[in-house]
Amino acid sequence: MKISALLLMLLLLLPVAGEATDGGYGYPIPGSYAATIIGTPEALRIEKPANISMKELLLEIYPDRKKPDIFFYDEGLVCNFAYQKNKAPLAFLIAGAGSDYDSDKLKYMMYGLYKAGYHVIALSSPTHPNFIVSASKDSVPGDLTLDAADLYNVMEKAWAAVKDDIEISDFVLAGYSLGGTQAAYVAKLDDERKIFNFKKVVMINPAVNLYDSIQRIEALLDGIPGGSRKIGLFFNRILDKFTEFYRSGDYIAINDQFLYDVYKAGLVSQDEAGGIIGLSFRIGSAGMIFTSDVMTNGGYVVPKNRVLKASDPLADYFRVSVRLSFIDYFNEYFFPYMQKKQPGLTKERLIAEEGLKNIEGYLKGNQKLSAMLNENDFIVDDADRAYLKQLFGERTKLYPRGGHLGNLEYRQNMVDMVDLIKILDEKGGAK
Amino acid sequence: MMLALRSLVQLVVAMYLAALLSGCATTTANLPPEEPAMHSVAESVDDEKMLYVDDPWINFNKRMYTFNYYADKYVILPVVRSYEFITPELMQDGVSNFFNNIGEVKTLYNSLLQAKGKKSLVTFGRFVTNSTIGIGGLFDVAKKMGMERQSEDFGQTLGVWGVGSGPYVVLPILGPNTVRSTTGFLVDTGARIAIVDGLNIYGDDDESGAIEAAVTTLEFIDTRHQIKFRYYKTHYPFEYFMVRYLYKQQGEFAIMK
Numbered sequence: 001m002k003i004s005a006l007l008l009m010l011l012l013l014l015p016v017a018g019e020a021t022d023g024g025y026g027y028p029i030p031g032s033y034a035a036t037i038i039g040t041p042e043a044l045r046i047e048k049p050a051n052i053s054m055k056e057l058l059l060e061i062y063p064d065r066k067k068p069d070i071f072f073y074d075e076g077l078v079c080n081f082a083y084q085k086n087k088a089p090l091a092f093l094i095a096g097a098g099s100d101y102d103s104d105k106l107k108y109m110m111y112g113l114y115k116a117g118y119h120v121i122a123l124s125s126p127t128h129p130n131f132i133v134s135a136s137k138d139s140v141p142g143d144l145t146l147d148a149a150d151l152y153n154v155m156e157k158a159w160a161a162v163k164d165d166i167e168i169s170d171f172v173l174a175g176y177s178l179g180g181t182q183a184a185y186v187a188k189l190d191d192e193r194k195i196f197n198f199k200k201v202v203m204i205n206p207a208v209n210l211y212d213s214i215q216r217i218e219a220l221l222d223g224i225p226g227g228s229r230k231i232g233l234f235f236n237r238i239l240d241k242f243t244e245f246y247r248s249g250d251y252i253a254i255n256d257q258f259l260y261d262v263y264k265a266g267l268v269s270q271d272e273a274g275g276i277i278g279l280s281f282r283i284g285s286a287g288m289i290f291t292s293d294v295m296t297n298g299g300y301v302v303p304k305n306r307v308l309k310a311s312d313p314l315a316d317y318f319r320v321s322v323r324l325s326f327i328d329y330f331n332e333y334f335f336p337y338m339q340k341k342q343p344g345l346t347k348e349r350l351i352a353e354e355g356l357k358n359i360e361g362y363l364k365g366n367q368k369l370s371a372m373l374n375e376n377d378f379i380v381d382d383a384d385r386a387y388l389k390q391l392f393g394e395r396t397k398l399y400p401r402g403g404h405l406g407n408l409e410y411r412q413n414m415v416d417m418v419d420l421i422k423i424l425d426e427k428g429g430a431k
Numbered sequence: 432m433m434l435a436l437r438s439l440v441q442l443v444v445a446m447y448l449a450a451l452l453s454g455c456a457t458t459t460a461n462l463p464p465e466e467p468a469m470h471s472v473a474e475s476v477d478d479e480k481m482l483y484v485d486d487p488w489i490n491f492n493k494r495m496y497t498f499n500y501y502a503d504k505y506v507i508l509p510v511v512r513s514y515e516f517i518t519p520e521l522m523q524d525g526v527s528n529f530f531n532n533i534g535e536v537k538t539l540y541n542s543l544l545q546a547k548g549k550k551s552l553v554t555f556g557r558f559v560t561n562s563t564i565g566i567g568g569l570f571d572v573a574k575k576m577g578m579e580r581q582s583e584d585f586g587q588t589l590g591v592w593g594v595g596s597g598p599y600v601v602l603p604i605l606g607p608n609t610v611r612s613t614t615g616f617l618v619d620t621g622a623r624i625a626i627v628d629g630l631n632i633y634g635d636d637d638e639s640g641a642i643e644a645a646v647t648t649l650e651f652i653d654t655r656h657q658i659k660f661r662y663y664k665t666h667y668p669f670e671y672f673m674v675r676y677l678y679k680q681q682g683e684f685a686i687m688k
Contacts, residue, residue: 073500073663100666130666232479239680247687287667293468294668304466311493316472318482318669323475332469 025400027407032376033273034263035406045409049115054082059157061135068294070308077135080122082114087167090119092155096177098284100124105176105408112414119166121158125179126150129291139295142334144354148185171196172421176405180206188362199423204372205405208384209355214326216379220278223271231279241267286321289329300333363391370395370420374402482676486599495601496671500662502604511655525569526653532561532568537619541583545591550581586615590686599675607678
């Protein structure tokens, strides 16, 4: 009890120290990797709404699809739906790579928007297994245009499922990380299809080019002993360290407090912190790779034509999949797949297509769109940040720290997000 | 209530059989021959295994994991959801606090058996405070006074005494366990029955059996209500391994303290 009160005080004091240099931004964790791992301490997150009416939606996107036996538990795409009693705008939210509709980050975005009076529908990332199995047309995630089409299709079905129960005034859209980049593509598609006519679109820590970003994430594993070929060894060693720290300290559980203390004690080096992030991305991508391979009978990690049963042990597939990088996936699985769809496609062109520059004409100066960036987000570089600033001008919020998504749940960030998404009337006043 | 319990048991047995059979229902006829995958596990031999837990009973365990998913889906969670729908939240919390307060007895004797002085004192303090000021355990006032709930059971006691955890086992309804934690659960349950009988809590009149069944059912519902875990909710294809690993790890952390 005393310790957490002390910690809270410390956190509340930190912003004062930083005020002189960065205009009073209070998010407390300076390091990029540390912020990414620790996120926002609970006391500094936005508060949950006192009352929230919400339920899960189960959407059957492809009712006739025959799903493989091992995904017997997958009965359709699950999303979160929070609804207001009165007429209100509806916000669609898109999760980041590997994350689902119920991830903490998406939930806090939902809380922020709900408190500001929005209905919210929160969607899993097209890279999430549930999306790959139930909602993706081809079940091969990674192409911004195709994934945006899948998302758009899901949004239409989700809207159809709720429109008799709620009154909607307008539509807005937001996404984080990969979901942010996808939001831009969904907005562009909406300009052609004109179903939702999104009034505002907010991208939080988006990738500017997917291939560049996956290279930067993979590079995080270069700093661990033996590099990315020794991730198992690395994982076990880090775990030993954590165990020893836990044994020697006065803890009753592995919680935020414990993580924060690990960080303060300098238990993990910069390289190790990077390795933990790289590894957690790998664990997510392993699920994506395996799921996609099973769905397409692609012969990538599962022998072609093998039918897996629900009771089959999958440990070996995990070992194989976790060892493959995003770049392996791109080169060995995704690119050949796309090339089959578009004969003559070169790798260079595909890489160039998977980014925001590909739709620059649509994005530049478009008043609808805005971006929230962190100065020390490692999935983009300074040139990317400058590029986004140039695209969106004053509709770019740049924070001095937060790493990748570490400050998303921070109070001020959520206030800013609600502000950016606010629908204005012609005169520029709030509607 | 007994009738309801009996039909519940029948349903559970039926579902268990269904789960066993569904595993065999796959047809593999008319499929072209297998071709090797581009990547295989042979590439990983130069690295240590990650999230590895010895699991000699994996076939049984995976079946049981799936069985529990169905039991949750068709029986337990609908009951829990009805309970959550009917009862006001304040009352749900009261029920949880009440049963958690009874659970302090278990934590107390196990803390004592492990010679953990501070834990025993905190737990005793919580039990006394919540049973009195907290009106028979309905309110967790001790927590507001800075006494955090501790958790000890006989499985952990065995661990502290140096008994190995034994193989990982997924039990029907109860879920992830080890042989040690299962033994501990049985001992704690036995101890509890002995205490309830010894104190003759439910009395000897005609309704005592029905009341006891009702209380047991309510406690069961409350237990599931308090556990946020849902089988296969992550949709992560390797969830079984993750859960197994986290369970074992958590168990090891628990006996350290």
